[in-house]
Every structure is written in C-alpha cells, then in structure tokens.
Amino acid sequence: MMPETTTTTSPICAENYRFLKEYVYRESGIVLDDDKHYLLEARLLPIVQQSHLASLDALCTALRNHGDPPLHKRVVEAMTTHETLFFRDIAPFDALKTEILPPLIEQRKTTRKLTFWSAAASSGQEAYSLGMLLLEMGLSGWNIQILGTDLSDQILARAREGRYLQIEVNRGLPANYLLKHFERRGLDWQIKDHLRNMVRFEQFDLRKSMRTKGPFDIIFCRNVLIYFDVETKKKILQELRGALFPGGYLILGGSESTLNLDNEFRRVPAGRTVFYQAP
Ligand SMILES: C[S@@+](CC[C@H](N)C(=O)[O-])C[C@H]1O[C@@H](n2cnc3c(N)ncnc32)[C@H](O)[C@@H]1O
DSSP, X not given: OOOOOOOOOOOOOHHHHHHHHHHHHHHHOOOOOTTOHHHHHHHHHHHHHHTTOSOHHHHHHHHHTTOOHHHHHHHHHHTSOOOOOTXXXXXXXXXXXXXXXXXXXXXXXXXXXXXXXXXXXXXXXXXXXXXXXXXXXXXXXXXXEEEEEESOHHHHHHHHHTEEOHHHHTTTOOHHHHHHHXXXXXXXXXXXXXXXXXXXXXXXXXXXXXTTSOOEEEEEEOSSGGGSOHHHHHHHHHHHHHTEEEEEEEEEOTTOOOTTTOSSSEEEEETTEEEEEOO
C-alpha cells in the first residue's frame, strides 16, 4: 500500500523551476519563460497528487533520481500544449482548395499521387481535415498519403483512434462533413474508416533529422514553432525544406513565419494567408 502523503500547493522553489525548465527543454525543445510558474504548477500538480508525492519539489527530486520513466513522460506530456481543432484558421484550407491544389492536381494527373505531412498533428484534427478536403475535391481514387506525427505517444493514440467529443466536432467542422465522415459512438463521434485509413500516424520529434521523411508535396507545421528558441526554429525549417519536393509548400501557423529564420523559402500569398515554397 502507498504511504499516506499530504500534497502541498506551496510555490516551487527557484532552483527546481530552473530544473523543470531545463528538463522540458531537453526533452521537447519547448522553452518555458521565466514567469510561467502558474502554468507549471497548474499542469504538474495533478501529477504530484496522482503519484502520491508531497509537493512539486518532491516531484523534482523523483525526476532527478531518474527512477520512474513513466513519470518523466507524464511531465513532458503535461507541459505540452495540444490545442487543435478541425479546419483550424480555415484560410489555409480555403487557399489549398482554390489556389494551391488545382495546379498541383493538374501537374500530377498521370501519377495521381500526392503526399502530405501534418508535422505536429496533436489529436489528428489537422490531418483528418485535410483528408476530408481532398475527398471533397474528388481525389478519392488517387494515391493520397497523409502522415501525421507528434512528439507525444499519448496524443497520437487519440489521433489514431479518431474518436472525438461533441464539443470537439462543434469546433470548426461543417455539419455536412460530420454526417459524411463520422458516426455516433455513445456521446462521441467516431471517424469512419474511409477517412481514418487515409492517415498514418507515427511518433516523431521535430528536432530530429528529417532525411528519412518525404519528399512531401505539402507540409503543415502549425502552432508548434512558437514554443521553440530561434536556433531550434532555424534547424527545423531547414529540415522541413529538405523534406519537401522542389516547389512543395510549407504551411505555418497564423503567428509564425520564416522571417529572419530561413531565407530559402519563397513567400507565396495565397487567398487570406501565406504559404512558403521550397526552391
Ligand atoms: C498546439 S499543438 C498544434 C496542433 C496542430 N498543428 C494545430 O495547429 O492545430 C502543438 C503540438 O506540437 C507537439 N510538439 C511539441 N514539441 C514537439 C517536438 N519537439 N516534436 C514534435 N512535436 C512536438 C505537441 O505534442 C502538440 O501536440
């Protein structure tokens, strides 16, 4: 039986904040600002309680002692933001449909093959949104390959399962897409197999070499670069460029760009957004 412990909610000491900050950086590349104590406490206190530890400082001691690999994983998971939604920031999907994909489809009409990568896929909504868009554009007979990757095994398990809460399908998913591509499972919605089978999910750390990935026609790498430092961003952009076909496109998040990070990508305004084209 576990010994009784009383969890304290006293603030974490400065030395342990530094330790956790370095720890999260080493494991994920995510940079925590020096004033994110509240965030760290809110996210890690549940782990402290579930692990029957006395405090956040006790959690740091456990991490320092390297004893418990699942605990290490849970800490990184807890410090990662997985926020996503179907057809997030709709502009890139509109631009794909009206401007980017039509010439690409024409170009590939003999091979009928297109390759896509959702490079920080979270629970899968981005990759499945793309799948729905491609089906809507009449590409069901094509060889469509969509890869979804993420650092987190836990979130990828959700992505593979493709089962979403009502509140998740209420955010961004048009009603006709819901009826066509999902079915009811109790209170949830399950992606139908025809869509689920279009996407393959695997674990991948964006800080690793991408030499074995691709080449892709289009890469989504959205709302993840914001968490990294400049050197990490530069390295990832360079690797992403190498994973694209010449002329392939990178799509970044609304608040992200290649400015001052990578001069090789060509900035291509498309509809209400911007794509980044590899040379
Ligand atoms: C905010 S979500 C973005 C999801 C989706 N791209 C979107 O824009 O809606 C960021 C995702 O990046 C993942 N991530 C964080 N660090 C990573 C790393 N070093 N390698 C790969 N994925 C990472 C997180 O696990 C999380 O699921």
